[in-house]
Structure formats: structure tokens, C-alpha cells
Amino acid sequence: MSRSPSLPERPHLDLDPDMSDAERLSALRQHVERMIEVNRELDQRLQSADDRHAELVEEVEQMKARNEALKTASYYIATVEELTDDGVIIKQHGNNQEVLTEFAPTIDRDAIEPGDRVAINDSFAVQTILDDETDARAQAMEVVESPTVTYDDIGGIDEQVREVREAVEQPLENPEMFEKVGIDPPSGVLLYGPPGTGKTMLAKAVANETNASFIKMAGSELVQKFIGEGARLVRDLFKLAAEREPVVIFIDEIDAVASKRTDSKTSGDAEVQRTMMQLLSEMDGFDDRGEIRIIAATNRFDMLDEAILRPGRFDRLIEVPKPAVEGRRRILDIHTRDMNVADDVDLDALAEELDDYSGADIASLTTEAGMFAIRDERTEVTEADFEAAHEKLANVEESGTGPISGFTDYQY
Template structure:
């Protein structure tokens, strides 16, 4: 750093008061010139100081900006695999699956356990342990170790249950059959049909039956994120499944990322397209006889990009229709299993009166009937409660019932 210039001495001149006037005047003039000279020097020094201050301020600004950038520089997500003595851990980076032995500060070491998701910096040092709140990516997935739904909870779609068991369950539980016969099981299964008909239940029930982790992601979540985030979420989804296999990946509302290509070329479309390409490439690089099965669901089969239905992708299509009369009766008896039902409740008649109702609508009917019993201070649900519930649903919610019938698929 340059040294500050020295401050000039204050000019001093002894002027003898006995001097003749003209000499004194001359001496005073000389003193005045000294003063002006010193003043000029000081003023130059002040200008220099201000210049220096300006330069320093710019430097401070620059350093502050760099500091901010450093503070906000990217961190990577990794999973802790193992904790070793001497404050060392093995982490596996997401995305590239690289395993790294890294140090962890004593501040953090007590808080990490194998399986934790952590943020690491460029040198793989653990910066933070991600809890479920900060772990936004895990947040957009619903992960259930063992869903509670079983096949016995699903009514009216026995044929679909059979097909799903064959296409998803059997490859997981009896992979040797496929090896012996020498065929690959379907890569992905697409369930399509109106809302509330049991598609999610089916996927959960297979996970339950096969002791697989159920990992659900909604297509709409994948497209709502920032640019580039959708494909990263897809990668994360498969990464999570690999970590937790056997696993069932369930992508609901697949139409959100796999709509037919339109003419428009907005950046949003491009992003959706990228997300879908990522999904397809994950599926292409997939071990068909492995421990991860993929199920997708849609209410909008008509809108789907046919590219996702090619062999090796979602190559098994299963239609899940609205329940017929017998199906509705069966679903009603499932959803009233735990209810205190009075003698004389006629499920067959209720099934007759609920044409066009989905499984979810039948569930609402049972709940609503229970509410009528409670309102009337009874602990038993009568046929009249069901009739009242039906009337109420028809009145209040007719738009919902219409919408459940108003889906499109081929």
C-alpha cells in the first residue's frame, strides 16, 4: 500500500515589526505566498486522499461481491453412506454416484447418520445436514417405506389388479421366471382412466405386497420448478429409487411432462420436453429385470406423446375405468368395513343409484352418510343417512361428479 504523503510544515516567518513598511509588506507578501503554497499542497493531498478513498471503496465493494458469491456458491447434494472414526465419513454424491471419503467438522459429526442427505461443497466437505424442510427435492417426492393399502382395499377392478400384479409384482418377486423364459418384463406400466378410480391405490398396493419402497412424484411438480430443475428431479427420483430398492416409482399426472409436442416453442415447452427426455433416458438405461418398477398414471391418455409408449418405455397399458354397478357395491362395502352400519342398509340399491360415481365418490358417500348419523346423534348409520348423503352430494357436488366423468382418454 502507498504511504501517505507527509503533511507540509506550517509556514513560519519572523517579521521584525521595526522593519520599514515596504520591507515588512514584502515579508508579509512572502509569508502569504508560503501559505498559498502550503494550501495548494494540502489541497492536492486532499484530492489524492479522496481518489484513494474512492479506489478503496470500489475494492471493498468488489470484495463484498466476491464474498457474497462465495457464500452463495453451489453446493451439491450427497447421501452419507458410512461414518468412520476420526471424524471421517463416506458420502455418495447424487447425480454421478461418486463415493468420496471426506472430513466432517466436529460441529456436524454428531448430527449425521448413514442415510442422511447432506450438502457438500466443491471439496466435498459437508456444509449442512439437510432436514426434510430444507430438502426441497425430497419434499416433492412422497416416499413411503411400506404403504398400508392392500389389494383387499381395492374394489371393482379385479382384472386391473391381476394385470398389475403380473406386470409389476411378478418381475419383483419371481424374476427367475422371466430369466427362464428369456423375456424382459414390461419396462413401465401406464395406468389410465378417470380420476379417483384407484390408480394410486393399485401402485401402493403392489409396493405393499412386494415390500418395496413407494416413491411418488406428481408430473405437475416436475414442471413447476425452475429451468433445469425438472430433469434434475427426474434424476433424483431414479437415484432415490436405486438407493432404496426394491422400489416402485409412481409418476402421477404423467401427461404434465409427456404431452404431445405442439407447434409452440416457448421456453416452458422446451423445459417440459427436457424433463420428458430425461425420464426417457433414465428408463432407457434401466435394467428391465431389476428391482425398480415404474408405474405412471394419467387421466388424459389422449394427450400423451406417443414416444413414451414405445417398447422399453411405458409398454404395458392398463385402463382403469369407472366402476360398474357391482364394482360400486364392492367399493361401498370396502369403505364401510369399519363403520357401524345398521341392518337394512341396501348397498345394492345404493350401487344402482350411483351410476357414474368413481371409487373416490363412493368413499365420499360413505363418509357423508356417517356425518348424517353423527348430526342426528346416532352411532349407527342407517339407509336413510346414505340416501340423504346421496342427495347432498348430488346437490352440492354435482360439478365434481360431472368432472370425474368429463375426462378424456381413448
């Protein structure tokens, strides 16, 4: 804190008894003048202290207002359309309602431009300007320039790998073949099956193999996390893809935005519908798809709205099931290839035992086995470690959380 300068010295009146009256009068006059001077100086000081006080009071008021704004439970998202003398016109996301409203006192009006995204409270007053860091587009999409997953990393689903390659890789690498034969390549590929079976890996591996970028968007996040912005984000997704060709778009949990229509008329459903309609229109308007391929995945095939399965949309359906015993053996190989596994470990027998395990479950099992070795301060993973891991994961299953990846009895 800065120290205030010291106060002016109090004038001292020194009257000598030997002074004449005239001298005395002059000394008194000088003294009065100095007193007036000091008084003026003190007045000035008081004035600036008052000014500072007023400034601080205003700062406190602003902080209080900010605090109130922060305490308000939740905000809605809107886009600024126009700044007028009467206030600001915003359009609320989700219901597209246009509102003429005001800024909270904490907002610097000059810092706002039409097109900015803002957070508004229940009374529509603009509370915060959303900057790039809170930009939903960046948060909602995972963009991987060049994924590193290869087909060799995926076990037990060779037939599915072949089908995906045919539907996605061929049109990207050999578009003229389709032209010569006179058929349109499949529009979108839908991978369906239980969680943790390698659907995401498969999409990443295709992107890797074709030197394409990979853009992932999760359907559940579109409707749960970015409420009111689903349709806009879908539009952005395709725009971003067009900027980055060649690209593989991967829409995970597509059931969240493309489930069968329900009778309920809640706004949540309307929002989901709007997001799905946007997705369909993007796919339909995508005749000359160039070097963009679309793969979607779901664990809930039974929930899907048939509209998304029509020709020209997701018209290549590929089931990705849990692996059979040979597949499990191959996945065990993949996940133990960098592990220091003891000679006593019988991976064939283990593969037999892991009935109903998904690829993700097998990956967890191998990690768990490694953890048992580390806990024992060993660098070699033994048969006993695998058994202990198997038992531990079986207990997780029994305790009701489902087999490790949480998959119980979905209809897919």
C-alpha cells in the same frame, strides 16, 4: 433492555472561607483534576454510545435490505458453481445459463460452497441460500417405506389388479422365470382412466405386497411447482430409487411431463420437453432394472406423446375405468366395513343407484353419510343418511363442479 451504568458523579468544590490561599489553590487544582477525570470518562461513554449507534444503523440497513429482498416478487433458482475474487459463478436452473454475479449484502459469503442451491433475483444477485428444508427433492417426492394398502382394499377392478401383479410383482419376485422363458419383463406400466378409480392405491398395494418402498412423484408439480428443476428431479428420483431397492416408482399425472409436442416454442414447453427427455433417458438407460418397477398414471391418455409408449418404456397399458355395478357394490363393502351401518341400509340398491361414481366418489359418499349421522348425534348410519349424502353429492355435481372427483368428459 440493559440499563446504562449511572453517570459519574459531578465533582463538588468545597472552599472553606478560612482556607489560606495555598490551601485554596490546592483544592482548586484537585477539583480541576477530578473534572478532567470525569470528562475523560464521559468521553469514553460517548465513544461507546457512538459505536453502538453505528452498529444499530448497520443492523437497520441490513434489515431494510433484507426486507427489500423479501419484497422482490419472485426469484429464480440457481446452483453455485465457483466462488472467485470477482464474485460468484452460478448456473441458473432451466436455461443452464452461467452468470458471474454478486451476493446481496445480507448473505454471508463464507457460508456458501460450490454446489449450494440459491435463489437469485432479476439481476442475478444471490438473495438466499436454500437449505435442506426447501430442498425440492424432499418436497417433490413422497416416499413411503412400507405402504399399508392391500389388494383387499381395492374393489371393482380385479382384472386390472391381476394385470398389474403380473407386470410388476412377477418380475420382482420371480425374475428367473423371465430369464428361463427368455423374455424381458414389461418395463413400465401405465395406468389410465378417470380420476379416483384406484390407480394410486393399486401402485401402493403392489409395493406393499412385494415389500418394496413406494416413491411417488406428481408430473404436474414437476412442471408447475418446481419450475426449472424437472429434469434434475427426475434424475434424483431414479437415483433415490436405486438407493432403496426394492422400490415401486409411481409417477402420477404423467401427461403433465409427457404430452404431445405442441408448436409453441415457449420456454415452459421447452422445460416440459427437457423433463420428458430426462425421464425417457432414465428409462432407456435402465436395462438392468434390478428391483425397481415403474408405474405411471394419467387421466389424459389422449394427450400422451407416443415416445413414452414405445417398447422398453411404458409398454404395458392398463385401463382403470369407473366401476360397474358389482364393482361399486364391492367398493361400498370396503368403505362401510368399519362403519356402524343400520340394518335398513340396502347396499345392493345403493350400488345400482351410484351410476358413474368412481371409487373415490363412493368413499366420499360413505364419509358424508357418516357425517349426517354424527350431526344427528347418532352412532348408527341409516338408509336416510346415505340418501342425504347421495343427494348432497348429486347437487355438487349439478352445481358444475362435476361428479365429486371433478371428472367430466376426459378422453382417456
